Amino acid sequence: MKNSRRNRRIIGVTAPLLFLFVVSLTGGLYAASAGEILSRVDQVMNAPKDRKVTMKMVLVDKNGNEKVRIAESYQKGDDHRLIKFLEPADQKGVGFLSLPNDVMYVYFPAFKKVRRIASHVKNSNFAGTDFTYDDLSTFKYSEDYNPELLEETDSFYVLKLVPKPGVKKDYSFLKMWVDKGSFHPTKVEFYDKSGNLWKVLKMREIEKIKDYFVAREMEMKDLKKQHSTKMIMEEIELDTGIPDKIFTKRYLRRTR
Amino acid sequence: MKKEILLTLLCALPLWAGVNGFVETYNRYWVNADSGRWTWNENSFQALFEGAPSEKLHYYAELRFRTFGFPGISSLSDLQRKEKDRVFPYSLELKEAYADIYGFLLDDLDLRIGKQIIAWGTADKINPTSNLSPYDLEDFFDFGAKLGVNSLKATYTKDPWSFDLCFVPVFTPSTMPPPEYADVLFGGTGLSGDYQIRNFSDTIMMPENKITEASEAGSRVSTNIYNWDLSLSYFHGYIGFPLPEKAEMIPDSSSGTVDVRTFLSYPEVDVIGADFSGSLFGLGFWGEGALFVPEDYVLTREIVTPQGPVSSVDTILRRDEPYLKFVLGSDYTFGDGTYINAQYIHGFIHENGRDSLNDYLVFRLEKKFLNDELKIAPLSFAACVTDWGEPGDNYGFVWIPEIEYKPQDNIELTLGAFVIDGKGTGMFPRMKEHDELYFKTKLSF
Known part of the structure; x- marks a missing residue:
């Protein structure tokens, strides 16, 4: 009897602790789950060792007027990227090189030299598109954002991404729809500092090339400017062994 | 002869694999001059030839053909020249031409x-x-x-x-x-300061x-x-x-003047x-x-x-x-x-020698509108103080407000001004009567 009472007391004392432990464990599992999803997203987005893409960017203003840019993009891993414009004529040869630790360079052929650009330009639009320098730089979402799983449907995980303390972004948070099958994002909403929806990125025609999931089309819409940029990947080459020397100032200033 | 070379080159243009370039007009108007006058009248065609015959070879050439300046007509015969070079002074310039071997x-x-x-x-x-x-x-x-x-x-x-x-x-x-x-x-x-010069000539060595x-x-x-x-x-x-290395002064006692020959x-x-x-x-x-x-x-x-x-x-x-x-x-x-950009400069491009270096502040503020179609730079200037002991009497600046409009890709219209003022003997005060307006169009292809 005494033992039974003692046991009940122990249970009575430990139950709330156990409850707290279970709750915290569940919460922890939830956070880990969101983090895991975002890590998978980063893995999928940066899965190819390298990629060379010829892309067509179609800029559409609020009146439906279109401008077209054609560029070549080289990417290696998740922190080396080189972009070169081929068209239009007044932007031909303009290049952008993004390296780890926010080291970025631009090359304007008219000035004959490579210019270092500082991180203040990261949130500026690149060459009139709706993509910022930051969007075009390579980065891992999980390094810059804390994820939270908002919703899980049959097809998607919906994550809320809040910039980590100390990471400067123009967005207060992002909402990301992640395809459960491929772990490739299909849509990202960008919210401004006031919490209003600002931009929407849609990724379409996601297909498997060499075991990697790749979106052949991305469209970024700026709702404030009523302007959009559609990025169409016309040619995609994956894992071709792009040498490191491509991601240097030496190659940035080369036209071809 | 120039004309034949030019025609040959222009006819050959389509044969080149990579030809880009631009057509540009540039005009400036001096607003301080008596009732104003044009100071710059330029119309140029610039072709950029570029190609890569192989992975390790690359060539680039930039050719400019332009009419520049004003009609230099002084007689009827100037109007009758087949070359029309007195009506449209023109020139051909190979700005760059190089080969890369990677x-x-x-x-x-x-x-x-x-x-x-x-x-x-x-x-x-x-x-x-x-x-x-x-x-x-x-x-x-x-x-x-x-x-x-x-x-x-x-x-x-x-x-x-x-x-x-x-x-x-x-x-x-x-x-x-x-x-x-x-x-x-x-x-x-x-x-x-020392002589009244009658004739002046210079020879660069x-x-x-x-x-x-x-x-x-x-x-x-x-x-x-x-x-x-x-x-x-x-x-x-x-x-x-x-720089002048030698100056020969030949006095003319009858007129009290000198002829000066400098060798630079x-x-x-x-x-x-x-x-x-x-x-x-x-x-x-x-x-x-x-x-x-x-x-x-x-x-x-x-x-x-x-x-x-x-x-x-x-x-x-x-x-x-x-x-x-x-x-x-x-x-x-x-x-x-x-966007803002500021530079502090000690010694401008033409200033050489320890005692001739001045301090300049160059500043530019610009903002783009209409999805980068319109760029306005209302605050763009270069300022200089030549004597910090008396800055109020030894300063100068040029203010260069500018508007650039790109109604569509490959076309650029620019309107701007040079507003110059200052006091003292510096570069800007000496130019303060040279306020000008300018207009440029550039079409790239």
Whole structure:
């Protein structure tokens, strides 16, 4: 009897602790789950060792007027990227090189030299598109954002991404729809500092090339400017062994 | 003959694989002159030829054909010339033409051979470390423009290190602005205070076309340390602006005047340079310094009579004292897209010699609208104080407000002004009657 009472007391004392432990464990599992999803997203987005893409960017203003840019993009891993414009004529040869630790360079052929650009330009639009320098730089979402799983449907995980303390972004948070099958994002909403929806990125025609999931089309819409940029990947080459020397100032200033 | 060459080239254009270029018009109006007048009338066609016959070869050529200036008609025969060159003064210029050989002998060694612009330094437009390509000062307000120079450039890269070695076989001088601006930059003869000059003539003596006389060379090593780009450089050659070496004064006793003949040459110089660029707290920072080590430069003034020189006085125009020219700059882009760029400059491009260096602040604020179609730079200026002891009486500035509109890709319309004011003897006060409006159109293809 005494033992039974003692046991009940122990249970009575430990139950709330156990409850707290279970709750915290569940919460922890939830956070880990969101983090895991975002890590998978980063893995999928940066899965190819390298990629060379010829892309067509179609800029559409609020009146439906279109401008077209054609560029070549080289990417290696998740922190080396080189972009070169081929068209239009007044932007031909303009290049952008993004390296780890926010080291970025631009090359304007008219000035004959490579210019270092500082991180203040990261949130500026690149060459009139709706993509910022930051969007075009390579980065891992999980390094810059804390994820939270908002919703899980049959097809998607919906994550809320809040910039980590100390990471400067123009967005207060992002909402990301992640395809459960491929772990490739299909849509990202960008919210401004006031919490209003600002931009929407849609990724379409996601297909498997060499075991990697790749979106052949991305469209970024700026709702404030009523302007959009559609990025169409016309040619995609994956894992071709792009040498490191491509991601240097030496190659940035080369036209071809 | 020029016309035939041009026609041949224009007919051959479609045969070239990669031809881009632009058509540009540029007009300026001097608003202070009596009831105003046009000062600049330029219409140019510039073709850029570029191609890569193989993975390791690349060529580039830039050809400019333009009509520039005003009709120079003084008689009916000028209107009857078949060339029409008095009605439309025109010229043809090969601005650059070079060949690149990538991976020459070594995988990491690139050669560029031919007429090229070699641009060193991290500062914007004013680069005291960049002395291999001469300045093109034809347009005074386009300071920082360079001319292509025949040269060989070898670049060896072992990331993050890069080594440049440049050789210019024959020194090419800088071009000068029109006389009214040249006097502002370089002063007059420097003799007018002592004599009343009747006739003035000058002769420029170029270095002899020998490897020991006319050649220039430079080297540069660059790297990246802790995310900062750094470089060191060395240049041996000439300052691109001539200085008088000898002045002969021939007095005319009947009129009390003198005829002056000056002989100018180019001073030799060694330049040790360094630059950096990087990012701190989100701002861009750069700096560039060049230590110029000149030789003594002596002006000999002679009074010459029919019997020969009767007196000769030597004056040291520039001592062999090293002097430092430098630029420090920073830029930032605000959240709303407003961009600012500021540079502090010690020693402008034409200022050489320890006692002739002035301090300048160059600032530009610009903002883009309409999805980058419209760019407005309301606050863009260069300011200078030539004497900090009495800054109120020794200052000058040029304010350059500008609007650029791109109604669609490949077309650019620019409207701007040069508003100049100041006090004292500096460059800007001497130009303060030169307020001008300008308009440019540029169509790229």
